[in-house]
């Protein structure tokens with residue numbers, strides 16, 4: 001039997017977490033910091049691990065995934081998931097509107113004419129969720145509309161998919177809230193935010209990049225390892241609610257209900273009473289949608305009155321009461337000025353087009369990738385050509401075609417370099433490669449820079465302040481030649497660089513210092529082994545708990561790992577036999593960077609060893625999470641409330657009631673200055 005107090009604590013934590021989740025995702029007005037939220041979740045996960053009998057299927061700590069699905073079972077949809085008919089023309093939207101009015105025998109200017117909802121069309125993957133007694137029972141892909149794949153374990157990891165929805169009727173309080181026998185279906189779109197998409201691509205090898213967030217979402221939902229799905233941060237936006245209890249509730253009321261139930265819905269949805277309102281909405285969002293953090297590709301119009309939908313009916317393929325207007329692909333034409341050949345961290349030389357700046361999909365574009373030499377040949381692109389560019393997946397602009405009619409007489413073919421633009425070494429083009437390659441791995445400045453930038457990137461060591469401009473100067477001034485050298489930098493050495501003052505130099509050295517606490521898997525990824533993305537680095541770190549053991553592994557052993565093929569195995573094996581790589585690893589080891597998974601986090605010092613510290617009031621020098629991290633790096637931890645077990649209270653400006661309590665309990669109180677001294681003191 002588990003202690004009653006623990007049961008109550010687990011229940012309290014779950015309610016708290018659900019509430020904060022709702023405030024954060026649905027209401028977009030969080031009350032606590034992310035790290036505080038993570039702490040609640042960690043606490044719950046800890047209790048559930050200790051007392052597995054307390055685990056329930058709707059516990060938020062169970063979202064982290066971990067189920068491996070070999071094959072997704074097939075699901076037959078209760079109601080077929082019809083696709084909507086599409087149009088790219090606003091005139092056709094008008095025709096659609098008039099057709100519906102005619103089928104309903106209504107005049108267009110009839111003041112009581114039925115309304116339509118206009119919703120933004122998220123560019124993602126459609127899924128269906130079935131709830132029983134308020135609890136998520138099953139989640140499936142659309143598939144062919146009649147049957148899809150059961151991907152419940154993957155969908156459960158998405159924070160905006162409620163595992164149990166909130167009571168939504170007045171007076172509802174209990175868990176089952178009166179829908180014992182009713183099945184409720186919610187449909188919507190799973191999508192990935194633009195920033196999360198960029199981070200995901202950064203963590204993947206060059207040859208495994210996703211073209212756009214939609215592809216990344218589709219690929220993620222098909223993963224067999226739900227823990228990896230959980231890491232990729234997908235979102236779910238709901239736009240369909242069906243169940244007997246809802247009767248003939250209008251569509252826009254259903255959307256409001258979904259929100260009450262804890263689902264994320266399109267907050268920009270508008271009820272349009274006239275065709276003009278619809279056209280205005282479409283026109284307005286053609287511009288505004290570029291500022292959204294996710295991609296939308298159109299507007300969905302639905303007859304709001306559900307009872308009228310039967311009158312209008314459906315064809316075998318799609319309903320007649322709804323239509324999807326899609327914004328035309330975003331293209332622009334501009335002039336190619338020059339082609340610059342860029343050298344990457346593995347020596348690959350990629351052509352980049354420099355263009356006359358042009359507005360495209362909400363941003364100004366002046367660069368575009370040309371991918372490789374074959375692409376230049378295929379397009380027959382020349383300098384001063386007028387080219388058509390498109391945003392593929394609306395993120396990375398790409399040259400689609402050349403306007404031959406407008407080719408000027410002085411158009412010049414692109415000159416393919418023979419030597420590396422960075423180091424002057426003769427370039428090679430290995431057989432069956434589409435790109436040129438600089439073989440000067442050891443000395444090529446461009447390669448050195450790119451490797452260091454990769455090491456410092458978000459998914460690897462996440463060293464803030466170490467941007468392109470600084471890295472360039474560090475390499476040029478020979479202060480740094482590889483990632484291992486970063487740790488011997490001092491503020492004095494940095495101060496000679498452009499735009500580096502005393503404060504920023506000290507800050508950067510601290511950031512480098514701090515990166516030593518990153519996990520061994522991230523160090524492994526940061527080393528930039530060819531074909532090894534973050535996911536593979538994690539797998540290697542799990543199978544080989546230390547860098548030493550991994551460096552000894554044979555190709556055959558490596559190849560035996562589930563997601564490691566021959567190409568990766570050979571690449572890892574070769575890497576550890578490369579003298580340049582070995583010297584970097586030795587430098588990192590000497591600097592105290594983590595080289596194994598067991599190794600506990602490297603402490604800066606043990607000034608707060610075992611101490612529980614409470615912060616109150618505003619700190620001047622550090623943001624709260626940073627202060628908490630400083631404490632952790634010194635062996636202590638932050639706690640949120642003062643008790644007689646508290647070791648120290650740090651009082652900033654305008655301290656709250658915690659200070660009084662500390663005084664009453666006789667807990668030691670220090671000012672921010674004293675805290676600062678304790679951080680670095682002997």
Ligand SMILES: [Zn+2]
Pocket residue numbers: 343420421422423424425438439440444445446447
């Ligand atoms: Zn080079």
